[in-house]
Amino acid sequence: MTEGITKRRDPEGRMPLAQHLRELRNRLLYAIAGIAIGSVIGWFLYDPLADLMVAPLEGINERGGHAELNFGSVGVGFELHVKMAAFIGIFISSPWWILQGWLFIAPALRRKEKLIALGFTAAAVTLFLLGGLLGWLILPRAVVVLTGFAPDFAVNLLDARIYYRFFMQIIAAFGISFLLPVVMVGINFLGLIKGRTYLSGWRWAVIGCAVFAALVNPLPDAWSMIMILSPMLFFYFAASFICIGHDKRKAKRRAKELSELLGDESEGSDWIQP
Template identity: 85%
Template sequence: MTERITKRRDPEGRMPLAEHLRELRNRLIYALIGIALASVVGWFLYDPLAAIMVEPLDGINERGGHAELNFGSVGVGFELHLKMAAFIGLFISSPWWILQGWLFIAPALKRKEKIMALSFTGVAALLFLTGGLLGWMILPRAVVILTGFAPEFAVNLLDARIYYRFFMQIIAAFGVSFLLPVVMVGVNFLGLIKGTSYLKGWRWAVIGCAVFSALVNPLPDAWSMLTILLPMLFFYFIATGLCILHDRRKAKRRSAELGELLGDESEGQDWIQP
């Protein structure tokens, strides 16, 4: 009986602000712990991945060019090893920290929505990793093309910090771009934006995605930009459809709960009539 009354008073499962903040803090701590543990694995994966990163430079040297990495000082190698280990850990642990984000939203969801959210977590992690992999595949070609603008007599003495940062920024940008539908659905599940609002703003979405694709694209050609833009637009409209379906189900559930509540109140009034 108490649970039924509580549900009627708060059918959406809202929590006090302090409890929300406490839950957010816990989820952030769990996510950081997962990233830290995965970074330990990333420490041991650094050497083979770093060897792959410098392959484009080896190819330039084999074709008669001159390209070398400059580590600059004694501690740069250790510094970059730490940064790359953390970056690799971020990608390896992506299913875990994405799950923590969904679990923060979960208390406000119904049972079927929780199941869908859990399934969407796997999809989100797959999208994030796919975006990062796409960026990783484009980067070697980007390095060859961009260093090719130097004169033939020049030596491409690349700062190791800048070179590593270039790789990390592009891979992260590609991964984040593929997380667009996850963010959209999460915001919709929180009740902040309706699916119809996404649909009405599709023109601005196209412009925003095009600008983002142009900014993160490391190559000067349009085809590389399209490899980012087209998947983002596809995911945008898929996420919009999911949000509209969620809003409709939510509206039907509220109508049913309201009808049930009004029906119970009318029965109570009939009972007290003389």
């Protein structure tokens, strides 16, 4: 009964602050639970993934170079196993925790916008995984190039912690960078930033994306940076135009509601007049 009254009083689905905070807590707990389950799966996927990560070093040795991983203490192997399992869990469960973010936003959206939000959830998952895949494809060449600066007589004795962290940071950075358009659209749907604001700030966006691409680029050449920067800029401008279209539809809908409201008031006033 109370729920029905709430819906009638608040057709746009707004929540009180306390209920909003409870919803945020629940979504965070659901997301963490999904990552935990993914981490359990990641524990068993560690060995084949570790073999793929070490493959560039084996290729260096086969070509006459010298590159080895150094596990400096007894517990390093277990520590890296746990970290890699959690890292794999984040990627495996990405459809789940990204969905939780959209479900948190969903009460503020209308029915048609909720369908669009589900579409962007699928897009976010796809982009996140594509970004991680791009980072994974670049990493083997990055390892070969960066270790190639050592003299021929040197042995590249690489710290296992640093090597694994290098892989995880690059892959995560690529995945997060590809989420840029989804974050932009989500902020726009919440009414915090308009699409025109995004578009008018394109110069700062280009500078920011270029700096980010330079920081995460593991290779000392411009082509790799351009390969990272190009999709980010494409996604930025695509998201800006999507947000502009959403703002126009929202403004048109509000204008229609306002005209209907004014029409109802004028009819009421005509009825009251003698």
